[in-house]
Amino acid sequence: MNKKVQLQDLGRKDYKVTWDYQEELFKKIVDIKIQNRKDDAVLETPNYFLYVEHPHVYTLGKSGDMSNLLLSEKQLEVKGATFYKINRGGDITYHGPGQIVGYPILDLENFFTDIHKYLRLLEEAIILTLSEYGLQSERSEGETGVWLGVGTPFARKICAMGVRASRWVTMHGFALNVNADLGYFDNIIPCGIKGKAVTSMHVELNKQVDEEEVKSKIVKHFQKLFEAEII
Amino acid sequence: MAKFELKLPKMGESVAEATVTNWLKKVGDKIEMDEAVLEIATDKVDSEVPSEVAGTLVEILFNTDDVVQVGQTIAIIETEGGPVAATPEVKAEAPVAVAEVAKAVEVAKETVAPADFSTSDKFFSPLVKNIAKEEGISLAELESIAGSGKDGRVNKEDLLNYIKNRGSQPAVVAIPAAAPKTTPAPVAQAVPISVNGGDEIVEMDRMRKLISGYMVASVQTSAHVQSFIEVDVTNIVKWRDKVKNAFEKREGEKLTFTPIFMEAVAKALKDFPGMNISVDGEFIIKRKNINLGMAAALPNGNLIVPVIKNADQLNLVGMAKAVNDLGNRAKAGKLKPDDTQGGTYTVTNVGTFGSVFGTPIINQPQVGILALGAIRKVPAVIETPEGDFIGIRQKMFLSHSYDHRVVDGALGGSFVKRVAEYLEAWDINRDI
Numbered sequence: 001m002n003k004k005v006q007l008q009d010l011g012r013k014d015y016k017v018t019w020d021y022q023e024e025l026f027k028k029i030v031d032i033k034i035q036n037r038k039d040d041a042v043l044e045t046p047n048y049f050l051y052v053e054h055p056h057v058y059t060l061g062k063s064g065d066m067s068n069l070l071l072s073e074k075q076l077e078v079k080g081a082t083f084y085k086i087n088r089g090g091d092i093t094y095h096g097p098g099q100i101v102g103y104p105i106l107d108l109e110n111f112f113t114d115i116h117k118y119l120r121l122l123e124e125a126i127i128l129t130l131s132e133y134g135l136q137s138e139r140s141e142g143e144t145g146v147w148l149g150v151g152t153p154f155a156r157k158i159c160a161m162g163v164r165a166s167r168w169v170t171m172h173g174f175a176l177n178v179n180a181d182l183g184y185f186d187n188i189i190p191c192g193i194k195g196k197a198v199t200s201m202h203v204e205l206n207k208q209v210d211e212e213e214v215k216s217k218i219v220k221h222f223q224k225l226f227e228a229e230i231i
Numbered sequence: 232m233a234k235f236e237l238k239l240p241k242m243g244e245s246v247a248e249a250t251v252t253n254w255l256k257k258v259g260d261k262i263e264m265d266e267a268v269l270e271i272a273t274d275k276v277d278s279e280v281p282s283e284v285a286g287t288l289v290e291i292l293f294n295t296d297d298v299v300q301v302g303q304t305i306a307i308i309e310t311e312g313g314p315v316a317a318t319p320e321v322k323a324e325a326p327v328a329v330a331e332v333a334k335a336v337e338v339a340k341e342t343v344a345p346a347d348f349s350t351s352d353k354f355f356s357p358l359v360k361n362i363a364k365e366e367g368i369s370l371a372e373l374e375s376i377a378g379s380g381k382d383g384r385v386n387k388e389d390l391l392n393y394i395k396n397r398g399s400q401p402a403v404v405a406i407p408a409a410a411p412k413t414t415p416a417p418v419a420q421a422v423p424i425s426v427n428g429g430d431e432i433v434e435m436d437r438m439r440k441l442i443s444g445y446m447v448a449s450v451q452t453s454a455h456v457q458s459f460i461e462v463d464v465t466n467i468v469k470w471r472d473k474v475k476n477a478f479e480k481r482e483g484e485k486l487t488f489t490p491i492f493m494e495a496v497a498k499a500l501k502d503f504p505g506m507n508i509s510v511d512g513e514f515i516i517k518r519k520n521i522n523l524g525m526a527a528a529l530p531n532g533n534l535i536v537p538v539i540k541n542a543d544q545l546n547l548v549g550m551a552k553a554v555n556d557l558g559n560r561a562k563a564g565k566l567k568p569d570d571t572q573g574g575t576y577t578v579t580n581v582g583t584f585g586s587v588f589g590t591p592i593i594n595q596p597q598v599g600i601l602a603l604g605a606i607r608k609v610p611a612v613i614e615t616p617e618g619d620f621i622g623i624r625q626k627m628f629l630s631h632s633y634d635h636r637v638v639d640g641a642l643g644g645s646f647v648k649r650v651a652e653y654l655e656a657w658d659i660n661r662d663i
């Protein structure tokens with residue numbers, strides 16, 4: 001049970017390049033597991049936690065509906081945004097500057113084999129982080145991610161999640177709006193959930209938030225919740 | 232040669248089922264050990280099911296978009312060579328959840344089954360009717376089948392073909408709860424607005440923007456018409472004056488007029504189930520439960536509609552508590568998502584502000600909304616065996632808005648009249 005998690009901050013990086021990199025790490029872990037099964041061996045599998053910030057991009061999960069993107073390709077070009085159909089769960093979402101994107105690529109067999117528990121703990125790490133800034137956030141049943149004002153008509157999403165898992169190895173992850181320009185969300189129906197708004201830490205706190213500080217807080221809580229050792 | 236049953240693997244304690252999103256292999260394909268055979272999705276996680284053996288895919292048991300329970304066999308793979316150890320045990324976790332789903336399906340089937348085929352204009356042979364009954368085919372479904380028999384009659388083959396194609400889905404249409412087909416918020420008309428020096432420009436808050444969008448969408452969706460009726464509530468006013476102090480002492484809560492009206496509305500909905508429906512495109516969904524929404528104003532001036540579930544099953548004390556609880560929590564901003572969902576009919580109180588009538592906008596996808604006007608003393612003609620007199624009575628108006636696409640004046644009017652009758656027949660000696 002390797003509980004060591006390699007933390008890598010990739011800085012500002014293109015979506016596709018990061019996706020390829022994720023796939024590479026993902027495959028590396030899966031290959032070890034398959035090999036282990038064939039050889040009846042017990043080679044340790046590594047775990048990774050990637051931080052990245054993407055340029056403006058819209059991504060659509062496999063269960064997603066194209067009609068939730070309200071922009072044509074031309075309009076995308078004008079906005080300087082790109083669009084990808086990808087292999088995670090969930091519907092459409094937006095990534096861009098000012099948003100902290102975290103991709104834990106973990107072999108869950110190193111931690112616990114429960115997909116839902118994995119999602120709930122990721123949410124918990126974000127909720128605990130936000131509470132350090134005085135923001136009270138919560139889960140909304142049936143709507144994975146982290147929300148503010150659940151149950152009021154002011155319900156708004158601050159952190160989106162979408163995950164792919166195979167043989168207990170995870171990829172993709174969460175996107176927390178810190179100082180992101182929320183105007184870009186106007187062009188989509190986030191996660192296909194109609195009538196729900198999005199928000200950011202900046203909007204809620206009415207000030208610019210130090211993203212590096214937020215990142216280190218998330219890692220701190222992640223480490224505790226997953227009983228992981230960040231290296 | 233041996234047959235290997237590929238089962239939906241366990242994905243965690245609370246994961247009882249997954250949806251098939253994509254078959255990566257088709258029948259006849261060779262499969263390597265550990266090769267992914269199909270993709271599945273649960274919650275926000277996409278995953279794939281790898282084969283634990285090498286062989287040939289010989290049978291696919293679920294189609295794309297089918298929901299599969301953990302531990303269920305999804306495909307059969309024929310292995311070459313010696314016998315394979317029996318399917319590695321997939322522990323059938325979460326049997327409770329599975330059982331619950333099975334139960335729900337059964338209930339759904341039951342509700343569909345009792346169709347009365349004698350009411351149709353079309354002719355169906357006894358054989359066809361029997362098959363339809365056994366398979367839980369509704370009359371509407373049966374009528375929709377194109378028949379190939381004499382005079383376009385539906386024969387046994389037509390029906391069996393239909394059943395085969397329809398699959399085992401019970402004919403229960405689920406529509407997303409409280410999802411008015413959101414037309415984008417009204418686009419500002421190109422009416423030039425001039426702003427003078429002293430004017431203040433304020434952006435709508437989120438909730439106001441949402442309300443604004445819903446209201447316009449509702450008006451654009453439904454053909455709103457209204458019926459009004461005046462009700463003598465003198466007995467109710469007297470009765471409430473008589474019992475309210477004792478009620479408050481005993482229950483620790485106030486007894487308002489609202490639960491009394493809610494009770495009458497729930498009873499009338501039971502009498503006129505045609506009002507307790509929703510519209511989804513060209514389909515009508517007849518609601519089984521009576522879930523009453525009650526529009527409540529929030530302290531910030533915005534509006535929310537919490538829902539009293541199964542309102543027809545509450546007695547007056549229960550109704551009073553439900554109304555107070557939802558009202559208080561709405562004011563405190565403490566409603567849970569579930570509290571505002573699943574409404575099948577809505578009541579709004581315009582009398583609070585002294586209004587006598589209202590023409591409320593329907594809460595989509597419902598088809599009716601009742602506005603309660605202010606109760607006030609008026610001179611009224613009282614009919615007695617000794618002749619007519621003028622007296623002072625407590626009266627109010629009920630304003631009923633309904634969707635003329637699916638509710639005609641006869642139903643819309645009869646419904647509100649029934650509410651009035653229940654209120655006027657109030658037993659002044661009723662216990663609470």
